[in-house]
Amino acid sequence: xxxxxxxxxxxxxxxxxxxxxxxxxxxxxxVLIGGGLACSGAAFQTIFRNPLVSPDILGVSAGAGFGAAxxxxxxxxxxxxxxxxxxxxxxxxxxxxxxxxxxxxxxxxVTLLGGIVVTALFGALVGVVKIxxxxxxxxxxxxxxxxxxxxxxxxxxxxTVLPATALGLGLLFLYRYRIDALAAGDDEAxxxxxxxxxxxxxxxxxxxxxxxxxxxxxxxxxxxxLVVPHLARIWGGPAFRSLLIRxxxxxxxxTLAIDDLIRSxxxxxxxxxxxxxxxxxxxxxILLLRSGRIWx
Amino acid sequence: xxxxxxGLSFGYRKNRPIVEGLDLLIPEGRVTALLGxxxxxxxxxxxxxxxxxxxxxxxxxxxxLDLTKLSVAQRSRLAAYVPQLSDPAFPSPVxxxxxxxxxxxxxxxxxxxxxxWDEITEALELMGITELADRPFLDLSGGEKRKALIARALAxxxxxxxxxxxxANLDPAAxxxxxxTLKRLAERSGRTIIMASHFPDHALWSSDLAxxxxxxxxxxxxxxxQTINPDNLSALYGRPFTVAQTERxxxxxxxxxxxxxxxxxx
Numbered sequence: 360x361x362x363x364x365x366x367x368x369x370x371x372x373x374x375x376x377x378x379x380x381x382x383x384x385x386x387x388x389x390v391l392i393g394g395g396l397a398c399s400g401a402a403f404q405t406i407f408r409n410p411l412v413s414p415d416i417l418g419v420s421a422g423a424g425f426g427a428a429x430x431x432x433x434x435x436x437x438x439x440x441x442x443x444x445x446x447x448x449x450x451x452x453x454x455x456x457x458x459x460x461x462x463x464x465x466x467x468x469v470t471l472l473g474g475i476v477v478t479a480l481f482g483a484l485v486g487v488v489k490i491x492x493x494x495x496x497x498x499x500x501x502x503x504x505x506x507x508x509x510x511x512x513x514x515x516x517x518x519t520v521l522p523a524t525a526l527g528l529g530l531l532f533l534y535r536y537r538i539d540a541l542a543a544g545d546d547e548a549x550x551x552x553x554x555x556x557x558x559x560x561x562x563x564x565x566x567x568x569x570x571x572x573x574x575x576x577x578x579x580x581x582x583x584x585l586v587v588p589h590l591a592r593i594w595g596g597p598a599f600r601s602l603l604i605r606x607x608x609x610x611x612x613x614t615l616a617i618d619d620l621i622r623s624x625x626x627x628x629x630x631x632x633x634x635x636x637x638x639x640x641x642x643x644x645i646l647l648l649r650s651g652r653i654w655x
Numbered sequence: 656x657x658x659x660x661x662g663l664s665f666g667y668r669k670n671r672p673i674v675e676g677l678d679l680l681i682p683e684g685r686v687t688a689l690l691g692x693x694x695x696x697x698x699x700x701x702x703x704x705x706x707x708x709x710x711x712x713x714x715x716x717x718x719x720l721d722l723t724k725l726s727v728a729q730r731s732r733l734a735a736y737v738p739q740l741s742d743p744a745f746p747s748p749v750x751x752x753x754x755x756x757x758x759x760x761x762x763x764x765x766x767x768x769x770x771x772w773d774e775i776t777e778a779l780e781l782m783g784i785t786e787l788a789d790r791p792f793l794d795l796s797g798g799e800k801r802k803a804l805i806a807r808a809l810a811x812x813x814x815x816x817x818x819x820x821x822x823a824n825l826d827p828a829a830x831x832x833x834x835x836t837l838k839r840l841a842e843r844s845g846r847t848i849i850m851a852s853h854f855p856d857h858a859l860w861s862s863d864l865a866x867x868x869x870x871x872x873x874x875x876x877x878x879x880x881q882t883i884n885p886d887n888l889s890a891l892y893g894r895p896f897t898v899a900q901t902e903r904x905x906x907x908x909x910x911x912x913x914x915x916x917x918x919x920x921x
Binding site for chain 1: 705706707727728729730731732734735736738741742743744745746747748751752755756758759760761763764766767807811
């Protein structure tokens with residue numbers, strides 16, 4: 360391990376350990392997960408032509424949360440927790456889309472309603488898991504994890520988060536122009552030579568992968584996926600190819616800043632998910648009141 | 656390339672055809688107007704041409720290629736669509752809306768080249784809306800939006816252009832402007848242009864040919880001046896019509912105007 364002598368102090372092995380084994384992984388995870396959630400949100404909003412969708416609202420987060428909680432209940436190893444989060448995240452978004460399709464209506468609200476139903480279902484299932492969990496041991500870890508925190512982040516989490524996020528965001532980058540075509544609506548996209556169903560399938564898979572792997576490490580961190588894409592759109596317009604990059608940058612910076620804020624509050628370390636909600640809600644409200652219609 | 660439709664049938668429900676055994680020949684470099692009452696099958700026919708619906712049977716061929724057998728991407732190189740309205744989900748500028756026409760030609764992961772941007776510039780120039788390029792599409796007037804959508808279809812470089820009621824919701828000046836543009840486009844670019852319309856007058860002003868569609872079948876088709884006559888219009892809309900001839904207009908034209916007569920339906 361390198362000696363970190365860059366600020367003139369002599370460093371001890373423990374300092375190096377703190378930086379490389381605790382701080383650095385936490386910083387990298389905050390960047391990857393925050394950026395990833397923001398990019399997923401931007402992708403979902405564009406392909407569903409709906410500025411109000413986000414991984415939380417489509418049920419992805421709730422599904423992934425349930426999947427992870429279930430695996431934690433049975434004390435599965437970390438990689439199985441992540442796999443379970445991913446599977447249930449995909450299942451949840453599939454259910455949302457099935458519910459929306461079953462109504463045979465095309466309004467954007469139908470997708471939101473489907474998401475609300477699915478989120479409620481998985482919320483209830485998480486409740487069942489909590490009741491079944493051992494109150495001395497498993498339950499506290501599930502509860503703290505659900506509130507969202509990077510406090511337990513470990514270097515080994517990077518082994519799954521880094522490749523999964525890179526793969527998911529890489530796919531979104533490859534599809535960046537086709538995703539823009541979908542913003543015009545399915546009929547128009549199709550006459551312009553882009554198959555909406557095919558693109559949507561790939562994008563939902565990629566964005567769910569990124570979200571679920573994030574949720575499986577740091578729990579339910581809401582609002583980043585909803586609010587950051589709007590800020591990124593105000594910053595530089597809605598074209599997805601550049602929105603993706605701006606969303607990642609903003610999501611990463613915001614999450615990292617919030618996590619640092621949390622660590623520097625002395626009294627108690629607030630969960631990350633609580634903090635993003637405390638900050639995300641007023642930002643969303645300001646956006647809503649400022650323009651009346653935040654998406655146009 | 657002319658468009659040949661043979662034995663085309665389609666319906667949304669089993670045994671309830673909307674379009675039945677349709678045969679049509681639509682020549683290139685002309686504007687063809689598709690007229691018919693509500694529910695006659697105009698929109699269904701347009702959607703079939705664009706591959707948005709799959710026919711029960713029959714063929715639609717453009718220059719010998721059967722459009723119904725092509726992939727979505729291949730078809731988009733041959734047929735382009737100008738919808739009545741486009742409602743992009745986010746506030747993109749006009750240039751970005753038009754650029755979407757080029758997306759399917761990009762390989763996965765590739766960015767548009769300078770050639771793609773040239774096509775966009777050319778399409779905007781052809782429609783005379785170069786100065787609108789950076790304006791948000793949603794802020795445009797109805798007529799400007801229609802022009803931007805036609806520019807997008809042009810940038811797709813497809814031989815066939817299909818328009819769904821291009822004059823709907825436009826003021827009279829914008830209607831005349833739009834129709835004149837289509838006529839000019841067909842003449843200059845040699846494209847095959849098909850427009851659905853509720854206005855026989857608009858067909859008389861701008862089209863070379865008219866196809867009258869009733870209950871999913873062709874009631875009459877041919878050169879517009881002969882096809883649009885009182886008898887055909889009465890049969891088409893179920894109400895007596897008269898076709899009046901104007902005096903010589905200040906722009907030198909003498910045009911014909913179709914007026915439905917009051918009183919009982921035929």
